[in-house]
Amino acid sequence: RKEVEQDPGPFNVPEGATVAFNCTYSNSASQSFFWYRQDCRKEPKLLMSVYSSGNEDGRFTAQLNRASQYISLLIRDSKLSDSATYLCVVNRFNNNDMRFGAGTRLTVKP
Amino acid sequence: EPEVTQTPSHQVTQMGQEVILRCVPISNHLYFYWYRQILGQKVEFLVSFYNNEISEKSEIFDDQFSVERPDGSNFTLKIRSTKLEDSAMYFCASSADLADTQYFGPGTRLTVL
Numbered sequence: 001r002k003e004v005e006q007d008p009g010p011f012n013v014p015e016g017a018t019v020a021f022n023c024t025y026s027n028s029a030s031q032s033f034f035w036y037r038q039d040c041r042k043e044p045k046l047l048m049s050v051y052s053s054g055n056e057d058g059r060f061t062a063q064l065n066r067a068s069q070y071i072s073l074l075i076r077d078s079k080l081s082d083s084a085t086y087l088c089v090v091n092r093f094n095n096n097d098m099r100f101g102a103g104t105r106l107t108v109k110p
Numbered sequence: 111e112p113e114v115t116q117t118p119s120h121q122v123t124q125m126g127q128e129v130i131l132r133c134v135p136i137s138n139h140l141y142f143y144w145y146r147q148i149l150g151q152k153v154e155f156l157v158s159f160y161n162n163e164i165s166e167k168s169e170i171f172d173d174q175f176s177v178e179r180p181d182g183s184n185f186t187l188k189i190r191s192t193k194l195e196d197s198a199m200y201f202c203a204s205s206a207d208l209a210d211t212q213y214f215g216p217g218t219r220l221t222v223l
Contacts, residue, residue: 098155
């Protein structure tokens with residue numbers, strides 16, 4: 001089983017749609033969880049951290065289920081500018097060793 | 111807003127040559143990292159650095175790689191004898207604290223011919 005596994009995508013959605021990304025991780029000792037976005041040929045940029053209680057930032061909602069080792073990201077009212085690859089990132093032992101999923105590519109179309 | 115910077119943006123080298131990739135982390139950050147991303151593949155952790163020494167490294171970070179903080183601002187990754195498979199985007203990142211959010215630089219695209 002891969003350490004961090006994501007829906008491979010791609011997701012092609014119209015503007016205004018709601019889209020959900022899923023991610024699972026294999027190491028139950030993982031401590032910190034993040035969603036990053038990466039535009040084509042650019043660096044990963046933090047979208048949001050993921051907390052046990054779930055958290056929301058505007059149109060973005062992240063959820064964590066430790067028992068199932070599952071993380072999700074929901075984007076509501078998607079915009080053209082949301083088009084990017086979304087990376088699920090897990091910090092394995094509360095140290096510096098971050099592991100990235102392969103990413104899920106999203107294209108939002110007019 | 112403070113940011114991580116990297117130079118050069120693109121480096122082309124011949125197989126077997128040494129390359130040094132440079133990074134200037136965010137000034138008040140204490141933890142520094144290198145990652146690589148082969149074209150079309152996922153971002154892979156290489157090494158983390160704290161208090162002037164390596165704190166974690168992955169299986170990719172073999173004897174061909176080394177890191178250094180030669181002065182108070184620069185953080186470098188050296189590849190001693192480049193191979194074709196070292197061709198990738200190399201990202202530097204920094205964080206203020208352990209397991210804190212990591213901020214990435216724009217990357218150096220390394221092409222080994």
